[in-house]
Amino acid sequence: MKNAIITASTKGMGRAISIIFAKEGVNLAICSRHDDELAAFKTELLTINPNIKVFTSVTDCSVKQQVLAFAAAAEEALGDISIIVNNAGMYTYSSILDDTEDAFQKQVNTNLMPAYELYRYFGKKMIAAKDGHIFNICSIAAISPIAEAGTYSVTKFALLGLTKVMRLEMQDHGVKVTAIIPGSTLTDSWKGMVVDKDKMVLPEDIASAVINIYKMSVGANVDEIIIKPAYGQI
Structure with missing residues (x-):
């Protein structure tokens, strides 16, 4: 059984990705800032697949010490981690x-x-194991910056750049690195706004892309994938 660590796991894309990996039989280490959300989601995941292990951690992903503590605890609870989904993010x-x-x-x-x-x-x-897949959830703002979300665009540019460096460092060792680049996706970032969900990317679309990329043959890597609304950006 493979083990995955997924940041900001109880809402939006993190939630959808956690569910799809649970269905695939992958053990999960999930985190959120809210203990009640984690407990409810753990129960839901184990209902979806009673054969997996689910480790939960109350973690503020903006605090380095908490991120590292989550990593260490996840490894201790599940064993070697071979899938990382970097989903934590904020939009200002x-x-x-x-x-x-x-x-x-x-x-x-x-x-x-x-x-x-x-x-x-x-x-x-991962290099020592010659196995692993890292998914970084970037943003279309990493390619087409948004002046009204300037610093967000800068940090997503940086995350895409980091992803490219990761890939170069890892490609000789059998470890895959993929940038997921969503356009307007129906997550909590849109809370309070009136939007048409049929004209947006859904979190389940992102999860579908992640699992299909993960299941490709050992010799194939998707460097990056852009998923935008069919009717254009919102």
Whole structure:
């Protein structure tokens, strides 16, 4: 049985990806800032597949020490981790010139740091095992920046850049690295706004892409995949 660690796992894309890996028979280490959400989701996942293990951790992914503690605890509970899904992220609607004083550091710590730290924690272990797949959930803003979400765009640019470096470091060792680049996706980022879900990408679409990429032959890697709304960006 393979073991996966998925950040920000109880909502949106993280939730959908966790469910699809559970159906595939993968043991899961999931995290959230809310204990009640984790407990309910663990029960749901074990109902979907009673044969897997689910490890939960209350973790604020913007805090390095908590990210590393989650990694260590997940490894201790499940064993070797061979799948990483870096899903944690935050979207702030603000131009760079209108950012609050802490906006840059807060978004770097949420959108970039967890992927960097989990890579450093697990990367050499994956190399030694000659096995692993890292998925970084980027954003279309990494390719087409959004002026009204300036710092978000910068951090997603950085995450895509990090993904490319990861791939170069890992490709000689049989470890795969994939950038998932979603357009307008129906997640909590849109809470409070009136949107037409039939004109958006759904979290289940992202999960479907992830699992199909994961199940490709050992010699195939999807470097990056862009998934945008059929009617264009919202």
